[in-house]
Amino acid sequence: MVVPVVPARVPLRQAWPPGLVARYRAAGYWRGETFPGFLRERAQQYADDIAVVGGERRLSYAQLWDEAGRIGAGLLGHGLQPGDRVVVQLGNTVDFVTVVCGLFRAGLVPVYALPAHRFTEVAHVLRNAEANAYITTAQYEGFDYRLLARELQAAIPALRHVLVVGDAAEFTAVDALQGDTAHLPPDPDPQAVAFLQLSGGSTGLSKLIPRTHDDYLYSFRASNAICGITRDSVYLVALPAAHNFPMSSPGFFGALYAGARVVLSAGAGPDTAFPLIARERVTCVGLVPPLALLWAQAAATTAHELSSLQVVQVGGAKLVPEAARRVIDGLGCQLQQVFGMAEGLVNYTRLHDPLDCVLGTQGRPISPDDEVLVVDDHGHPVAPGEVGHLLTRGPYTIRSYHNDPGANARSFTEDGYYRTGDMVQQLPGGYLVVQGRAGDHINRAGEKISAEEIEDHLLAHAGVFDAAVVSMPDPYLGERSCAFVIARGERPSAASLKAWVRGRGLAAFKVPDQVVFVDAFGTTAVGKVSRRELRAQLRAHHIAQTGETR
Secondary structure, three states: OOOOOOOOOOOOOOOOOHHHHHHHHHOOOOOOOOHHHHHHHHHHHOOOOEEEEEOOEEEEHHHHHHHHHHHHHHHHHOOOOOOOEEEEEOOOOHHHHHHHHHHHHHOOEEEEOOOOOOHHHHHHHHHHHOOOEEEEEOEEOOEEHHHHHHHHHHHOOOOOEEEEEOOOOOOEEHHHOOOOHHHOOOOOOOOOEEEEEEOOOOOOOOOEEEEEHHHHHHHHHHHHHHHOOOOOOEEEEOOOOOOHHHHHOOHHHHHHHHOOEEEEOOOOOHHHHHHHHHHHOOOEEEEOHHHHHHHHHHOOOOOOOOOOOOEEEEOOOOOOHHHHHHHHHHHOOEEEEEEEOOOOOEEEOOOOOOHHHHHHOOOEEOOOOOEEEEEOOOOOEOOOOOEEEEEEEOOOOOOOOEOOHHHHHHHEOOOOOEEEEEEEEEOHHHOEEEEEEOOOEEEEOOEEEEHHHHHHHHHOOOOEEEEEEEEEEEOOOEEEEEEEEEEOOOOOOHHHHHHHHHHOOOOHHHOOOEEEEOOOOOOEOOEOOOHHHHHHHHHHHHHHHHOOOO
């Protein structure tokens, strides 16, 4: 009998030079903590305290630990092996937390997908992570993920395990998992990769970001101190829980580390979130700018008591000073600006900072050992206060993406600095003012969209000769996407092109908000311009012609 040869998976690793490892340990950033280790400690310390609230479910720290053990042991009993990569696509429910913690207890590696992702994105993540398991929910926000699971399993032979929260149909129900917790592995190496996050996808489909136990625990442990998170805090997860911001800045992991209470909101709008704030006495929440402005407006007329809210963090996109002032006035609590990335570096305004700093900057780094460079197009440092490209390295900033040599060559310098793609101005004291993105990148309400990716899908339409997707300013979304299209033959309707993109299996936020038909794209005197220059020209011309800035 011929035994098929299974190709070896690309190892999961994230390595810093030995000198920096010693430095970060000596400074106390890396303490040798792990996810299962700190969860066990909190279950022992705060056994009866409520850890997680979602809908009508409330789990204490002891119950969270036990439920994570049941899930972890059940997954191993189901045939998964420690080290397997598992794509998790769940919404803001208690199950998201219990499943992820269960994966940690089993020595499995979560790979986070957003609820908005569809076949194209999830299939890419499954293949690139070399995952053999997928955990999702039966339905969430009107979408049946079992249909997606069937499509994925048919297309990806390596996907051997599909588990579903709720009505699992032909798949395995997460609720039915059973196993012997005695078979759970010991705590992992703190330097091992704990999970894979997704990049913002600013240059196409998302890259995979390996985060270690040591580096990630430091990021939210240090964030707790900066953001005032203690055992008495109540943290509201309003944004999708799989995003880095509500996960670790300080996020629900930071809240769990502190022994605080995590409240998961099924929606981010005031109608859903405000009743939770009143009922659970929420003290801290993270929002993107459009949501923060919406909350500030709604707070004036709400019947719900919001007085418990102490800190509203705003990140994911730049909050301009005028908007920041509206948020403070509307919500009547401390505003904390947050500027960070899933690859590592996170900046905060401090709770004691003067008002002009909170209004006008996006904060300064977490760590004294966050190294920040602001350079020109040639990689040379700019003069103090000048705008340039942001490069960084430090104790919680990755040194490489997973399984992507091309992206690594583009994104990291030879001496380990990460090229963030952001243009910033650095002020005295290390505070940063974000000036925008260096690349072709649309930041739509905190969701990062690659112009190139959407252009590729539009160009696959028979009625499209060429397409260029650009960002347009929008007072609610921050930026919205506008597709300039040159038709081939009979012009398709804007609605049909939007339906085409949607039908390609993409997340809904990637569908162009606006479609503008043009006869040709401009060129310079020397001929064809770069795609980046073309997009800039189209954007500027459209705004000049229409006066449209919203």
